Amino acid sequence: MKIVCDTHVHCYQFEQLAALLDAATKNLSRQPDSDAKLLFFTDGAKDPTWEILLPRVKAGGCIVGEWRLNLHIDRSLIKAHKGELTIYLAPAKQINSAQKIEFLLLGCSEKIDEGMVESTILDKFSDRYAVICPWGVGKWLGSRGATMSELINQHASQFLLGDNGGRPKIWSKVRHFEQHPSSLINGSDPLPLSGEIDRVGRFGICFDIEGDQLTLDSVLQAIRASNHHNFGDSMGLFQFFKLQLGLRVSS
Numbered sequence: 001m002k003i004v005c006d007t008h009v010h011c012y013q014f015e016q017l018a019a020l021l022d023a024a025t026k027n028l029s030r031q032p033d034s035d036a037k038l039l040f041f042t043d044g045a046k047d048p049t050w051e052i053l054l055p056r057v058k059a060g061g062c063i064v065g066e067w068r069l070n071l072h073i074d075r076s077l078i079k080a081h082k083g084e085l086t087i088y089l090a091p092a093k094q095i096n097s098a099q100k101i102e103f104l105l106l107g108c109s110e111k112i113d114e115g116m117v118e119s120t121i122l123d124k125f126s127d128r129y130a131v132i133c134p135w136g137v138g139k140w141l142g143s144r145g146a147t148m149s150e151l152i153n154q155h156a157s158q159f160l161l162g163d164n165g166g167r168p169k170i171w172s173k174v175r176h177f178e179q180h181p182s183s184l185i186n187g188s189d190p191l192p193l194s195g196e197i198d199r200v201g202r203f204g205i206c207f208d209i210e211g212d213q214l215t216l217d218s219v220l221q222a223i224r225a226s227n228h229h230n231f232g233d234s235m236g237l238f239q240f241f242k243l244q245l246g247l248r249v250s251s
Contacts, residue, residue: 001212003219004034004231006204007092008104008134008164008187009041011049011197018065020197021080025087027201031231034206036214040187042092042104047192050091050109053078076107076216090216092129097121099144104162104187106130107220118151126158130223132185134162140176152179160226164189165203169234182226203232 006024011017028037041049053069056062057078061070064080069089072079078089091109096102097118105112107129116124125131133148140148151159161180165188177184188203190196207228209218222228 001035001209001214002033002206003036003038003209003214003222004028004031004204004206005038005040005219006188006201007040007106007132007185007223008162008189009039009200010044010047010190010192011041012047012192014049014052016197017049017053018067020200021064021067021082021087023198024201025082025085027199028087028204031206035212037087037201038090038214038219039087039200040090040092040104040106042094042106042187044094045114050089053089054091054109072214074213074215074217076109077214088214090219095121099147100139101144101147102134102136102139103159104132104134106132106223107216118147119155122151122155122158130220131159132162132187133159134164134187134189135167135174135177136164137166140174145176148176149179152176156181160185160223162187163203163230165199165232165234166191167234168239171234183228184230185223185226185228186230186232188232205230 011020024039043050057069067080067082069078069080080087093105093108093112095112096114098115103121105125160182161184163184163186186203186205188199190199205228207222209222
């Protein structure tokens with residue numbers, strides 16, 4: 001079974017969820033011959049989408065715009081459908097470590113404390129979830145860059161590195177990408193700015209799972225195995241600076 005997936009999705013305003021699902025379905029449909037489309041909602045402190053959505057779905061399903069959401073047969077996933085369109089939603093958490101290094105815990109829906117030491121995060125969660133450390137502007141420089149190198153040297157088998165659609169093409173060389181032995185995991189990582197939901201599903205991964213039934217466990221196993229194909233292009237320099245300026249104006 002071939003899955004096409006965006007591993008790093010945020011919905012900062014819940015009322016925009018229907019538009020986000022529309023954009024994601026359209027963008028993921030550009031990848032050929034997939035059997036299922038999947039989004040990981042990486043809940044952070046300011047965008048607890050999964051935390052809001054799951055109780056509503058468990059209470060008997062819910063309607064978001066023209067989308068009907070119900071629990072999938074694997075009750076760890078949500079199935080969203082609109083006419084003939086179907087997309088699956090999965091949980092994830094985004095947390096910051098003691099040194100403010102960002103980690104994504106794909107498959108996680110529990111509450112996680114912020115500020116743990118990086119090695120503790122890996123020791124505690126790498127066997128339960130797919131742990132991704134995503135690239136971000138300035139996040140792997142200086143002392144944090146040294147910490148990242150040490151983590152890769154000592155704990156590479158416990159986590160993967162993530163790339164995101166917000167990295168400009170001109171920033172083509174990232175030494176930590178070359179240092180880690182496994183393939184990168186793409187995810188769009190939309191920002192809390194107007195129009196950013198249109199990027200969801202443009203930057204992600206394709207992979208196969210065994211059998212013909214989608215389950216969260218089979219997805220996490222495939223992602224941890226790093227046997228996937230990345231898709232999507234990094235953005236242009238003008239768009240990158242426009243978004244960075246927008247972040248600073250809105251903060």
